[in-house]
Amino acid sequence: MVFNWFKRNKSPSPEELSEASETAATHRESEAPAEGHIPEVLEPETKSAETDKVAASPSDQLPELLPEDAAEKISQSSGGDDLSPPVADSAPPKSMFARLREGLSRSREQFTEGVGRLVLGKKVIDDELLEDLEALLLQADLGSAATLEIMSAVTEKVRRKELTDPAVLKKALRSALLDILQPRAETWAPEKGRTQVLMMVGINGAGKTTTTGKLAARWKAEGFSLVLAAGDTFRAAAVEQLQGWGQRVQVPVVAQGTGADSASVIFDAFTAARARDTDLLIADTAGRLHTQNHLMEELKKVKRVLGKQDPDAPHQVWLVLDAGTGQNALNQAQQFHEAIGLTGICITKLDGTAKGGVVAAIAKALPIPIRYIGMGEQVADLRPFDPESFVDALFAESKS
Numbered sequence: 001m002v003f004n005w006f007k008r009n010k011s012p013s014p015e016e017l018s019e020a021s022e023t024a025a026t027h028r029e030s031e032a033p034a035e036g037h038i039p040e041v042l043e044p045e046t047k048s049a050e051t052d053k054v055a056a057s058p059s060d061q062l063p064e065l066l067p068e069d070a071a072e073k074i075s076q077s078s079g080g081d082d083l084s085p086p087v088a089d090s091a092p093p094k095s096m097f098a099r100l101r102e103g104l105s106r107s108r109e110q111f112t113e114g115v116g117r118l119v120l121g122k123k124v125i126d127d128e129l130l131e132d133l134e135a136l137l138l139q140a141d142l143g144s145a146a147t148l149e150i151m152s153a154v155t156e157k158v159r160r161k162e163l164t165d166p167a168v169l170k171k172a173l174r175s176a177l178l179d180i181l182q183p184r185a186e187t188w189a190p191e192k193g194r195t196q197v198l199m200m201v202g203i204n205g206a207g208k209t210t211t212t213g214k215l216a217a218r219w220k221a222e223g224f225s226l227v228l229a230a231g232d233t234f235r236a237a238a239v240e241q242l243q244g245w246g247q248r249v250q251v252p253v254v255a256q257g258t259g260a261d262s263a264s265v266i267f268d269a270f271t272a273a274r275a276r277d278t279d280l281l282i283a284d285t286a287g288r289l290h291t292q293n294h295l296m297e298e299l300k301k302v303k304r305v306l307g308k309q310d311p312d313a314p315h316q317v318w319l320v321l322d323a324g325t326g327q328n329a330l331n332q333a334q335q336f337h338e339a340i341g342l343t344g345i346c347i348t349k350l351d352g353t354a355k356g357g358v359v360a361a362i363a364k365a366l367p368i369p370i371r372y373i374g375m376g377e378q379v380a381d382l383r384p385f386d387p388e389s390f391v392d393a394l395f396a397e398s399k400s
C-alpha cells in the first residue's frame, strides 16, 4: 500500500508563500508549485497502481511522502530495473572493525603492505628509504601536503635518532597520519525540538542518494524523525531510488518528479517537515560537476530558498566524495566549499579503491569535518569517521 502523508495542518506564513511563488517564477514555472501551494499531510490512503508512478508534477500536484511499501511498486513500474537499494546483508554479521578492515583492504595493500615491502631486509633508515617512502605516500593518494607533513615528522625523528629501526617506521607513520586526521573528526547528529536540514551535494555518482538512505536508516534507528527530499530531479531514476530507500528504512519521501524544480521540492519538503515537527530533513540533490557554474548557482538558490523559512537552514551541507576519484576529490571539495560553504564531508567507496590515502589529503587540505565514510552498499557500511579505528584498520595485519 502506498500512502500520501500530507495534510493541511499548518499554514505557511505569507513570506513562505511568496518564496514558493518566487521559486516558481524563477525556475521552470510550469513545474514549480503554483502560487499559494501548500504542502499537505493527508491521512494514509490506498492509491491505484497507476498513481503510484512518480507524478510528472503538474502544478496542482502535492508533494508525495511514500513511507510504505513503495519500493516493490516502484521496481514493478520501472521496466524491470531494480532501483531498490540492497535489501539485506547476506554476509554473516561481522564486527564493525572487521568491516572497516575488510573495506580498507585495497588501500592497506597499497599503503601499509607497501611500507612493509620497503623496510624488508633494511637495517637502517637511510635517504633512499625515505625517498621511497615519500613516493609510496604520493602513490597512495595522500597528496603533497599530507605527504610533506608525514615526511617531516618521520625525518625529524630519524634526525634526532628517535627512529632508527625500519621496523618501527610503521608506528611513526601511524602516529603522523593520526595527527592529520584527528582534527577532522567531529560527529554531528540531529537534535530534537527543531527541524534541521541537511543538504547532500556532490558530483554525479559519488553516492549522495545511497548515503542519504544510509544516514536516514542510522538516525531513524537512533529515534529521530526524518523526512527525505528527492531534490535530484535531474537523473531519471534518482527519485525512485530515493523512494526505494524511504521504503526500506520507513522514512517518508517528498518527491515531485524528474524535471521538477529542485529548490521547490526541497522548499516544500521543509515546509512539510516543519509542520510535522520532524527532527531532520535530508535533501538529496542532483549530481553536478564543481566546474558547472550554473548548477552551482542552483545549489545556492536551494540554500537561499531554505533560508527564507529558517535563517539557519540549511543547518548542514555535506559533500559526498567518491574516494576512487583520488586527488580530484580535493578540487571538488575546494570548489564546492567556495561556492556554498560545506559543513561536512562523507567519503564513499573506500571498499573499491586503493586510494584510501585521499582521506588524509582531504583532512590536510580542508578545515571541514569528515563526518562519515562509506565502504560498501549496505546500510552498515556507512560509519562515522573515527581516525583511530580508520588508522588501525589501515595498519592492521592482513591475517588476523
Ligand SMILES: Nc1nc2c(ncn2[C@@H]2O[C@H](COP(=O)(O)OP(=O)(O)OP(=O)(O)O)[C@@H](O)[C@H]2O)c(=O)[nH]1
Binding pocket: 202, 203, 204, 205, 206, 207, 208, 209, 210, 211, 232, 235, 238, 241, 286, 287, 288, 320, 348, 349, 350, 351, 352, 374, 375, 376, 377, 381
Ligand atoms: N562499493 C560501494 N558502492 C557505493 C558506496 N556508496 C554508494 N555506492 C554505489 O555507487 C553508485 C552511485 O551511488 P548513488 O547514491 O546513486 O550516487 P549519486 O551521487 O546519488 O548519483 P547521481 O544521482 O548520479 O548524482 C550506486 O551503485 C551505489 O550503490 C560505497 O561506499 N561503496
